[in-house]
Amino acid sequence: SAPRNLIDAIGHEILLDRAQKETIAVQRSFASNYLIQLGGRESWSFIVLRWIRDQFGVPPKSEDGLTPFWRRIPYEIRREFRRWVNETTIQQFFDRIRDPHGRFKFWKEFIDEIEEAEVVLADAAMLMDFGKFGVVEFSEKGNAAYVYRRITFQRFKMMEFLRSVSDLKDQTVAEDRIIHSGSWEEKYRPKIKHLLRR
Numbered sequence: 001s002a003p004r005n006l007i008d009a010i011g012h013e014i015l016l017d018r019a020q021k022e023t024i025a026v027q028r029s030f031a032s033n034y035l036i037q038l039g040g041r042e043s044w045s046f047i048v049l050r051w052i053r054d055q056f057g058v059p060p061k062s063e064d065g066l067t068p069f070w071r072r073i074p075y076e077i078r079r080e081f082r083r084w085v086n087e088t089t090i091q092q093f094f095d096r097i098r099d100p101h102g103r104f105k106f107w108k109e110f111i112d113e114i115e116e117a118e119v120v121l122a123d124a125a126m127l128m129d130f131g132k133f134g135v136v137e138f139s140e141k142g143n144a145a146y147v148y149r150r151i152t153f154q155r156f157k158m159m160e161f162l163r164s165v166s167d168l169k170d171q172t173v174a175e176d177r178i179i180h181s182g183s184w185e186e187k188y189r190p191k192i193k194h195l196l197r198r
Contacts, residue, residue, distance in 0.1 A: 001029070004037045012045035020051075028069055031056060035077050039086050048085060058085050061115045068083040079112070088127075089177065095124045097139040101180040106136075109189070113196055116158075124165050127157060133175060133195050136168045145178040145196070146170075 007015060012034075031052045038044055059070040059078040070078055087108060094104040107114075107128065116129045128135045134153025135136040136146045143165070148156070152173050162168065171177070175195070178188050 002037070004043070007034065007037060012048050016045075016048050016051055018102075027055065032069065032072055035073055035081065039077065039149070040080050044084070051086055052081075053126070057080055059118065059133055077171070082115075083111055086114045086117040087111050088113075089119060090126065090128070090149075093117075093119050093123065093137070096123060097141075099140070103137060103145075103180065106185050106189075107135075108197075110192060121162055121168075125168055127153070127168075129153065129157065130196065130197065135178075138165055138168075140165070144180070146174045147176040147178065148173065149175055172180060 001013070002010070013063045015030065015034075019027050020041075022030075034048060035052070039074065041049075056069045057067065059066060059073070059082055060114070061082065066165055073081075078128050079175070090107055104173075110130070113130055114128055115131050116127075118129075120127060121127070124139050125135045126139075132150055134148050134156070134157070136148070136153075138145070146169060152170075156162075159167070176188075176191060178184065
């Protein structure tokens with residue numbers, strides 16, 4: 001229940017270490033108080049946020065499906081936390097492959113619209129769920145991103161066993177393909193905005 005100045009004085013990681021030795025009820029109270037008291041990523045510790053994500057998951061964009069833990073957290077804090085998780089996932093994916101096309105910068109423009117970003121197939125692909133549609137990006141150079149309607153994209157997300165990146169490439173049902181060459185950002189930015197409005 002410590003206020004912000006006491007959390008800073010004691011130390012974020014020290015408090016986390018203490019919380020991890022306590023009951024789940026104490027851990028839940030610590031996590032909730034931590035997010036609310038500090039209020040945003042400029043004050044949050046990466047280590048504590050990662051632990052909260054692993055313990056309590058990521059809040060959905062809509063009110064539906066909120067767990068009891070996230071129901072107690074104000075909307076703005078939930079949005080900021082989800083934004084942090086998705087942005088971190090996307091950035092780490094593209095950092096690992098030293099992305100030459102500026103894809104992280106492009107997708108960061110739409111970070112508030114992303115419900116969930118998930119890396120699959122041992123970092124070979126990333127699924128970005130926008131709710132109304134989904135995008136699959138690939139780590140290997142020379143691969144276009146695939147844009148799918150919600151129903152098709154959810155089918156990919158529900159697959160228990162993805163064998164290879166080819167499982168995520170189906171031009172027959174793809175809404176579009178994003179080819180990362182030339183001024184691809186200017187070409188596809190209006191298309192993504194259109195899909196979000198549709």
